[in-house]
Amino acid sequence: MKDIVVIGSGKIGATIARLLADTGDYHVTVVDRSAQQLAEIESGPARSTAKLDVTDDAVLAAQLSGKLAVLSAAPFQLTVAIATAAARAGIHYLDLTEDVESTRQVKRIAKAAKTAFIPQCGLAPGFISIVASDLSHKFDSLDSVRLRVGALPQFPSNALNYNLTWSTDGVINEYIQPCEAIVNGELVEVPALEEREEFSLDGVTYEAFNTSGGLGTFCETLKGKVNTLNYRTIRYPGHAAIMKALLHDLGLRHRRDVLKDMLERALPTTLQDVVIIFVTVSGRRGGRLVQETYAKKIYSAEVGGRITSAIQITTASSICAVLDLLVGDKISAQGFIRQEDIGLNAFLENRFGVCYRQGDAAKHHGATVAA
Numbered sequence: 001m002k003d004i005v006v007i008g009s010g011k012i013g014a015t016i017a018r019l020l021a022d023t024g025d026y027h028v029t030v031v032d033r034s035a036q037q038l039a040e041i042e043s044g045p046a047r048s049t050a051k052l053d054v055t056d057d058a059v060l061a062a063q064l065s066g067k068l069a070v071l072s073a074a075p076f077q078l079t080v081a082i083a084t085a086a087a088r089a090g091i092h093y094l095d096l097t098e099d100v101e102s103t104r105q106v107k108r109i110a111k112a113a114k115t116a117f118i119p120q121c122g123l124a125p126g127f128i129s130i131v132a133s134d135l136s137h138k139f140d141s142l143d144s145v146r147l148r149v150g151a152l153p154q155f156p157s158n159a160l161n162y163n164l165t166w167s168t169d170g171v172i173n174e175y176i177q178p179c180e181a182i183v184n185g186e187l188v189e190v191p192a193l194e195e196r197e198e199f200s201l202d203g204v205t206y207e208a209f210n211t212s213g214g215l216g217t218f219c220e221t222l223k224g225k226v227n228t229l230n231y232r233t234i235r236y237p238g239h240a241a242i243m244k245a246l247l248h249d250l251g252l253r254h255r256r257d258v259l260k261d262m263l264e265r266a267l268p269t270t271l272q273d274v275v276i277i278f279v280t281v282s283g284r285r286g287g288r289l290v291q292e293t294y295a296k297k298i299y300s301a302e303v304g305g306r307i308t309s310a311i312q313i314t315t316a317s318s319i320c321a322v323l324d325l326l327v328g329d330k331i332s333a334q335g336f337i338r339q340e341d342i343g344l345n346a347f348l349e350n351r352f353g354v355c356y357r358q359g360d361a362a363k364h365h366g367a368t369v370a371a
Helices: 011-021 057-064 076-089 100-110 127-136 168-176 218-222 239-249 256-266 310-327 344-349 353-357
Strands: 002-007 026-032 047-051 069-072 092-095 116-118 141-153 179-183 186-190 197-201 204-210 228-235 273-285 288-299 301-303 306-308 363-369
Touching: 002 011, 011 026, 011 047, 011 301, 011 310, 057 076, 069 076, 069 310, 076 092, 076 100, 076 116, 076 168, 092 100, 092 310, 100 116, 116 310, 127 141, 127 218, 127 273, 127 288, 127 344, 141 204, 141 218, 141 310, 168 239, 168 256, 179 218, 197 273, 204 239, 218 228, 239 256, 273 310, 288 310, 288 353, 301 310, 310 344, 310 353, 344 353
Parallel strands: 002 026, 002 069, 026 047, 069 092, 092 116, 141 228
Antiparallel strands: 141 273, 179 186, 179 228, 197 204, 204 228, 273 288, 288 363, 301 306
16 A cells, blocks of 8 residues: 555545545545644545644655655645655655646756656646647647636526635636736737636536636647647636726735635535536648547536535546556656646546546547638
8 A cells, every 4th residue: 555645634635535545555644734624534544644734844754754655735835845845755746736936846846856746737737738738749730729627616696606616725826827828939928817708618608718827837848839829717707807806906916815715705615516628729730720629527426425526526536647647657757747748548547537537428529621
């Protein structure tokens, strides 16, 4: 049985622990500074908990010593500290961060590491880049790569058309930080909440707009190879306008603690959500202009005997699948590993990655336009 540390006992961390422990192949220690949250972690022979402050370098180092890997489901502000501790302990490191600067620092830490450092192992960044990379390899040359992802309530009932389905800090961060994109072949930064668009899928209208971090390292990977590359978050229409008013007109971008408190007091959580994945790639194949699209909806479902939200299922399953592939020698065990280096078929065939096959069948559409 392989010893794994999961840092963060929130909804995602708890789901990761449950998925790994239930296989019988992993012993999971869940680490958090909140005794109250740790008390909610299910007990079992393959699960244990440890209350500690991960900002204490010595205490964290002792906890990681002798383990195979650490999986971070902690707030993005702790990413660098945990990655640094993993490097010192000589163990593998995986995380779910969407924060661009944190990932850059993880990449620097990984340069001297003898173990694997795999950041951004969630849905977006994460699985979305695996899908986009797989589609991109089907072209002789690329023109545009457009990635769209959203985690939405199935039954919106407020003006924001939104419920809290994951980290409030993460949502605020991606609405504020600049977003990487490739425009006219050049790597640039574009503002969050801008370039709003509308589209319909299965008869439902959505809006999508720039948010930070969803592309992971994909801009760097495709720089010089594509004319257009962008990532936008999917929401129901009207959401972006209200968030822009809160963040910019009322100045709450400079008072994140106030905005976080407002959102968590006013917006209920829900397990009745849906994750939407929509990737479109166009380019040349055999001298003709071709478009390939991957579209999928994943709904909340019962996992291990309990109802689990779609964002929990997709995010936790992604990082578990990447760990499984690492343990099974399906990806490199040393240095910095990009999500786009992971094969889509290997991911989907994994016992955790198979969750992305559930729900509505994935739709693959190819449309050819004469040059």
